[in-house]
Amino acid sequence: MRISDKHQKITQAAIKVFARKGFFNARISDIAKEAKVADGTIYLYFNNKYDILISMFEDEIGKIILRVRLLIDQEEDPRKMMEIFALNHLQLIEGKRDLAEVLQMELRQSNKFMKEYRNKKFIEYIDIISTIVRKGQKMGLFRQELLPGIIKCAYFGALDEMSRLWILSQKPPYSIKEAARQVSDMFLHGMMTRKT
Amino acid sequence: MRISDKHQKITQAAIKVFARKGFFNARISDIAKEAKVADGTIYLYFNNKYDILISMFEDEIGKIILRVRLLIDQEEDPRKMMEIFALNHLQLIEGKRDLAEVLQMELRQSNKFMKEYRNKKFIEYIDIISTIVRKGQKMGLFRQELLPGIIKCAYFGALDEMSRLWILSQKPPYSIKEAARQVSDMFLHGMMTRKT
Amino acid sequence: MRISDKHQKITQAAIKVFARKGFFNARISDIAKEAKVADGTIYLYFNNKYDILISMFEDEIGKIILRVRLLIDQEEDPRKMMEIFALNHLQLIEGKRDLAEVLQMELRQSNKFMKEYRNKKFIEYIDIISTIVRKGQKMGLFRQELLPGIIKCAYFGALDEMSRLWILSQKPPYSIKEAARQVSDMFLHGMMTRKT
Amino acid sequence: MRISDKHQKITQAAIKVFARKGFFNARISDIAKEAKVADGTIYLYFNNKYDILISMFEDEIGKIILRVRLLIDQEEDPRKMMEIFALNHLQLIEGKRDLAEVLQMELRQSNKFMKEYRNKKFIEYIDIISTIVRKGQKMGLFRQELLPGIIKCAYFGALDEMSRLWILSQKPPYSIKEAARQVSDMFLHGMMTRKT
DNA sequence: GATGAATGAGCTTTCATTCAT
């Protein structure tokens, strides 16, 4: 077994367990059992429980960034890009529900307990939005007076709260595509210049 | 001393301590010390640690609902109402920073660890938004095809993510008013019908 | 129960357990069981396992110092004082065998693991010897060329090694009094000036 | 590489590590790293951690015995022999400081945790002293009433406590030779018959 | 023989909760 396989197995197990119980209620032995390794084995790959969270966080956000960048780079129109970002973010719930839950939850928990940990990867992720906004402004599509730093926050926040709704509700009232369309549609309407 | 005074003192102490350390890292004895009561006294007013959180949550959201309703009821124009909601939500950070932090954080943590707890008060709070949206749609101000259930999510999410930015950053790049204005402005632009 | 009673109970239990198993092999739960308190109770009186050792060490050496000083202060003749010190030290094995074992053992363990901990109480104890030696030199009883700092080491070391022999052997070949007499006698012979 | 080479390497590494951290705080992996072998390799040469200690102990005391016997056998005069023993014992600190520390420490720790282990080699070592004493008594040099079993204890204890002082103090107040001379001088004075 | 990844028992310490005062 390649070394990275154990690391992977533990990370994936941790995602499942954190999603099920939350970080604090998850026991190392839960993760170990889920990963089918001994408790001690986890400490060969991670320094401590918290390190599992951080490490997993960065790995997975990293992958998400790669994927969404790939999709966005194929587009020319910033309006399309905004749609793609929205759809991609929300589809995470379908494709990797456990991961979506954990990111949701831990991102906020991190407020307090990652105080020192400047969340570079996450910033990188939402900066994708502000980059699109700036591109749209340069092309005259989006209003100049909008602050990209605020839009990125608002857009991500809107999408993420949609995610939360989905995760919490057993049978969500709308399809993911519909929700993504509505949110991006409304933001685009709100951002576009008169002429467009 | 009225019975509710001790209850209040403990609740306020809990807000401070939860804000400082997070729910899981907060110790009952921390709260007791902050409230200047004995550890055991807390159990005369709350069933357990978790109950402090829930109880505090409902009380405080309740107060916020009362206040924002009061402000909104003085308005006629749904567009103004939307602005008021935004400003009021963001101003929480200034007025009651600790509370803002706790609501932020615990709302998400709750995903997992309040599983059974259907968060009625919170739903009541964000339903204020959908009520406004519906009012605006009836008055022909907002586009009919918008789903109020999605808008409420998106609007709240956008505002709350702005909050998060403020709480995390030492010196925020924008004023709260400016942020509230931009977010509500953009949503209103996005929601309004052509004619308006 | 007075607060100091629990502290005392735990200290005495620790002495027993450390004597039986040694510091490292002793479990907190062993001490708790011996003291008939809960594991957690120990941490109300001591910071950690190591703190039990240090604290006990200082308390008990303190008591020994008081007692031996009392006895010595009743004497005029430094030669008698030396005898008293020897007898008193060796009698510890009879009176407080467990304590004797622990002091024996931990004093040496401390070499490594108390590195930072400058063992004031112990130094105070053996300095009693050098004080006697100096007194004897002033009175012209002991040879002037003897270094009190070396004598104190040698005298204490000799006595303590006698202790060790007793502790280890099931049926010691000599009585404690006989041993104390021989050791002090030999040192006194070795230290005295010609005339005496 | 001869089999004994690995054994030697591990033993020497263990001495270093035990001296640095003490037996209980030393990890097998520390010793393995110091010896530049794999953790598992240690178990090809020793049964367990404890066995490393015992085995090392016996080997090294064995060497010391050989050396001091060699030196003593060249002498005729028991008084000289006593001096040689003292000097040789104390010089261990200079020549093999780590070993000296370990012997010091573990000899005492062993009290408890080597309970079953009857320390033959150590007994052999200190019996060298009683043999000298008996020889001196036969030659009429040392007083007949002295018990060789007590003298050996006292002499060894005195020397070993001197060692401890050296090991603990950063800059010892006396030279090793001076200390050895004072101790043996004082014992010899104390032991000798009138006439001599 | 040599390796070092994997194991899992075992331990210290924490802290929510209780209850005698």
Added chain:
DNA sequence: GATGAATGAAAGCTCATTCAT
């Protein structure tokens, strides 16, 4: 009602030892 000393279950983490390679 109020207290806070006492409880003891629970869990993160370590590390001696094993064994497949």
